[in-house]
Amino acid sequence: MSTNTPLAAGPLGGRQPAGSLRRRRPERAQTRIGITFVSGYTLFLLVFGVLPTLYAVYLAFTKANAFVGIDNFVKVFQDYRFLPAVQHVALYIAVWVVSLIILVVLLALIIHAVRVRWLSTSVRFIYYIPGALAGASSVMLWLFVLDPTVSPVSFLLHALGNETFVDTVQLDQLPIVLAIIAFWTGAGGWIVIMYGALNNISTDVMEAARIDGAGPLATAWYIQIPLLRKWIAYMAILSLAAGTQLFVEPRVLSQASRGVVPLDYSVNQLAFLFAFKQNDFNGSAAISLLLLVVALLLSVVFVFRGGLFERD
Numbered sequence: 001m002s003t004n005t006p007l008a009a010g011p012l013g014g015r016q017p018a019g020s021l022r023r024r025r026p027e028r029a030q031t032r033i034g035i036t037f038v039s040g041y042t043l044f045l046l047v048f049g050v051l052p053t054l055y056a057v058y059l060a061f062t063k064a065n066a067f068v069g070i071d072n073f074v075k076v077f078q079d080y081r082f083l084p085a086v087q088h089v090a091l092y093i094a095v096w097v098v099s100l101i102i103l104v105v106l107l108a109l110i111i112h113a114v115r116v117r118w119l120s121t122s123v124r125f126i127y128y129i130p131g132a133l134a135g136a137s138s139v140m141l142w143l144f145v146l147d148p149t150v151s152p153v154s155f156l157l158h159a160l161g162n163e164t165f166v167d168t169v170q171l172d173q174l175p176i177v178l179a180i181i182a183f184w185t186g187a188g189g190w191i192v193i194m195y196g197a198l199n200n201i202s203t204d205v206m207e208a209a210r211i212d213g214a215g216p217l218a219t220a221w222y223i224q225i226p227l228l229r230k231w232i233a234y235m236a237i238l239s240l241a242a243g244t245q246l247f248v249e250p251r252v253l254s255q256a257s258r259g260v261v262p263l264d265y266s267v268n269q270l271a272f273l274f275a276f277k278q279n280d281f282n283g284s285a286a287i288s289l290l291l292l293v294v295a296l297l298l299s300v301v302f303v304f305r306g307g308l309f310e311r312d
Contacts, residue, residue: 053292055285056285056288056289057285057289058285059072059281059282059284059285059286060072060073060282060285060286060288060289062282063282072282072283072285072286073286073290075283075286076274076283076286076287076290079270079283081264081270081273082267082270082287084264085264085265085266085267085269085270086267088171088174088175088265088266089243089244089246089266089267091175092174092175092178092179092243092246092266093239093240093243093244095175095176095179096178096179096182096183096239096243097236097239097240097243099179099183100182100183100186100187100190100235100239101232101235101236103183103187104187104190104191104194104235105194105225105228105232107127107187107191108191108194108195108198109198109220109224109225111123111124111191111195112195112198112199113216124191124192124195127187127188127191127192128188128189128191128192129188130184130185130187130188138181138184138185139181139248139249139252139253140252142181142184143165143252143253143256146165146168146169146177147164147165147168148162148163148164148165148167148168149164149165165256165257166257166260169253169256169257169260169261170260171261174250174253174261174265177253178246178249178250181249182242182243182249186239186242190235193231193235194228194231194235197227197228197231198224198228201223201224201227205223206219206223209222209223229306229307230306230307230308230310232306233302233303233305233306233307233308234306234308236302236306237299237302237303237308240295240298240299240302241295241299244267244268244291244294244295245268245291246266246267246268246269247266247268247269247272250265250266250269251263251269267287267290267291268291270287271284271287271288271291272284274287
C-alpha cells in the first residue's frame with residue numbers, strides 16, 4: 001500500500017510537497033512583519049541620522065557654499081577653548097567608563113549571588129529607578145545633593161572640604177562629580193542587563209566549577225567575567241558614545257554655579273557656542289565630525305577587543 005503526498009508546482013515548473021509551501025507561508029508572513037517593524041526605525045534613522053550626518057560633512061568642508069578643505073578643522077583646533085574642552089571630556093570619560101565597568105559588573109555579580117528571590121528583585125528595581133529620570137531632572141536633583149547646606153550627605157561633603165555648592169563643583173573635582181551623576185542615572189539599567197547575561201551562563205558550567213572546588217571569587221574571575229566580555233564591550237561602546245556628547249550636566253551646573261562651570265566646558269558645548277552664539281555652523285559641524293570619528297575609533301577598539309561579533 002502506497003501513500004501519495006500532494007504535490008504543488010515548484011518555481012521552475014517542478015513538483016514539490018504541498019507541506020513545504022505551507023511551511024514557507026508563515027516564514028514569508030514573519031518576514032513581512034519584520035520588515036514592517038524595521039521600516040519605521042529605518043525611516044527615522046535616515047531622516048534624523050544619515051541625512052543630518054551628510055549635511056554636517058558638507059558644512060564641515062565648505063564655507064559660504066564654497067569648498068575650503070580642512071580650513072574649518074584648522075580653525076577649530078586653533079581655538080583656545082578646544083584643547084581644554086577635549087581634556088575635560090577625556091578625563092570625564094576615563095573616570096566614568098572605568099568606574100561604570102567595575103561597579104556595574106561587581107554589583108551584578110553580588111545581586112546574582114543573592115539566593116533570596118524577593119530581595120534580588122527588589123534591589124534590581126531600586127537600582128533601576130534613577131534611570132527613569134531624564135538627564136536634566138537628574139541634574140536638578142543633584143543640585144541639592146551637591147549643596148553642603150541642604151544635602152543629605154552634607155557630612156561627607158564637609159569632610160571633603162566643601163562648604164558651599166561652588167566649592168563642590170570646582171573644575172578639579174568636576175570630572176568625578178559628573179561621573180557620579182552619570183553613574184547614578186545610567187548604572188541601574190546596565191546592572192539589570194548584566195544580571196540577565198549572568199543568568200544565561202550554562203548551569204552545567206557553573207556546576208562544573210563548583211565540583212572542581214572553585215569558590216565564588218574564582219568562579220566570578222575565571223568564568224563569569226570572561227563570559228560577560230561581549231556585554232561589557234557593548235556597555236563600553238554605548239557609554240563612550242554618550243560620554244562624548246556631554247552637554248546637559250555641565251550646562252545646568254554652569255547656570256546653578258553662575259559661571260564657575262564654564263559654558264565651554266565640554267566639546268559638545270563648544271559646538272553649541274560655535275553654532276548659536278558665533279553663528280558659525282561650519283565650525284560646529286567640524287567639531288561634530290571630530291566627535292563622531294573619535295567615538296567610532298574607540299568603539300572599533302572595544303568591538304574587536306571585546307569580541308562583540310564573535311560566535312560562541
